[in-house]
Amino acid sequence: MNAVKKPKQKANAVFEGGGVKGIGIAGALSVASKYYDWLYVAGTSAGAIIAALVAAGYTPAEIRDRLYNFDFRNVEDPDAIGQVPWIGPLLSLEFNLGIYKGDYMENWIREALRQKGIRLFGDLVVPRSGKNPRDRYRLRVVASDISTGDMLVLPQDIARYGIDPDYLDVARAVRMSLSIPYFFQPVKVSYIDDTGKRNVSYIVDGGVLSNFPVWLFDECRGAEKLPTFGFKLVSPDEGRPNRVKGPITMLKALFETMMEAHDNRYIEEENFQRTIAIPTLGIRTTDFHISSEKARELFQAGASAAEKFFKTWDYQHYMTKYAVKLTASKR
Numbered sequence: 006m007n008a009v010k011k012p013k014q015k016a017n018a019v020f021e022g023g024g025v026k027g028i029g030i031a032g033a034l035s036v037a038s039k040y041y042d043w044l045y046v047a048g049t050s051a052g053a054i055i056a057a058l059v060a061a062g063y064t065p066a067e068i069r070d071r072l073y074n075f076d077f078r079n080v081e082d083p084d085a086i087g088q089v090p091w092i093g094p095l096l097s098l099e100f101n102l103g104i105y106k107g108d109y110m111e112n113w114i115r116e117a118l119r120q121k122g123i124r125l126f127g128d129l130v131v132p133r134s135g136k137n138p139r140d141r142y143r144l145r146v147v148a149s150d151i152s153t154g155d156m157l158v159l160p161q162d163i164a165r166y167g168i169d170p171d172y173l174d175v176a177r178a179v180r181m182s183l184s185i186p187y188f189f190q191p192v193k194v195s196y197i198d199d200t201g202k203r204n205v206s207y208i209v210d211g212g213v214l215s216n217f218p219v220w221l222f223d224e225c226r227g228a229e230k231l232p233t234f235g236f237k238l239v240s241p242d243e244g245r246p247n248r249v250k251g252p253i254t255m256l257k258a259l260f261e262t263m264m265e266a267h268d269n270r271y272i273e274e275e276n277f278q279r280t281i282a283i284p285t286l287g288i289r290t291t292d293f294h295i296s297s298e299k300a301r302e303l304f305q306a307g308a309s310a311a312e313k314f315f316k317t318w319d320y321q322h323y324m325t326k327y328a329v330k331l332t333a334s335k336r
Contacts, residue, residue: 053147
């Protein structure tokens with residue numbers, strides 16, 4: 006007699022940013038998805054890519070295959086100025102505020118979403134969620150407005166710029182979230198402020214302000230009774246040093262330092278208890294020339310980390326110990 010398959014529980018997921026290291030997140034997701042189906046998902050930078058694919062209905066196996074077949078070298082897509090020998094990257098920084106256009110990633114994401122019938126955030130509305138923007142969308146994408154100094158949670162916060170969140174292009178929002186400063190040109194958003202004056206905001210990588218917003222769903226009425234798992238990238242203590250040989254490598258080292266500070270920052274105990282810590286095997290955020298062998302090692306490291314996590318995870322124990330703190334934080 007065949008055993009009755011136990012239905013999976015519902016949960017929410019928040020994926021940290023980390024560039025190429027996001028392959029490890031996909032590995033952890035492949036294990037976590039054996040236990041849970043995802044209601045709400047969120048992410049920053051590379052985590053936003055994973056979150057968008059999950060929200061669109063991609064299975065962990067499909068996400069794995071897409072990442073394995075992805076040539077990260079194509080991410081380096083200089084514009085006409087940037088192709089000028091020697092000084093091109095510096096000219097791109099001067100005139101376009103980024104070495105690479107970022108178009109390749111945005112188009113890749115848009116095509117992946119199109120294959121699942123997803124284009125706008127209005128396609129990702131949670132049934133029976135009502136009009137409350139905190140509950141309405143399955144997907145949250147974190148970006149940074151460096152013109153105003155504000156963290157943006159998209160699509161909800163796009164309303165600040167006079168845009169209906171339902172009509173925000175999902176791939177465009179993800180493109181905003183992964184615009185690593187200096188590497189990718191920021192996304193410019195024009196809008197009319199309350200005084201009738203036209204302004205322009207420059208939107209960049211969400212990791213500038215919040216690389217791991219594991220708290221994001223604690224105040225979401227439709228999600229608060231479900232566990233929220235954080236997928237966090239953890240660098241080894243013996244990380245290799247950044248090599249600075251010129252202005253471009255200095256900018257790269259500057260951003261790497263900032264991101265590593267995010268990776269290693271202190272997390273309060275109640276958040277750490279719901280977080281899957283994924284080893285990055287010394288791989289850097291901008292290691293766009295990662296080998297296929299190393300990519301598979303990183304994926305497996307994420308899977309192994311998740312397997313270890315779920316051997317001891319106890320949701321009832323977690324809620325008993327931390328529910329009072331989480332409730333208080335919402336007041």
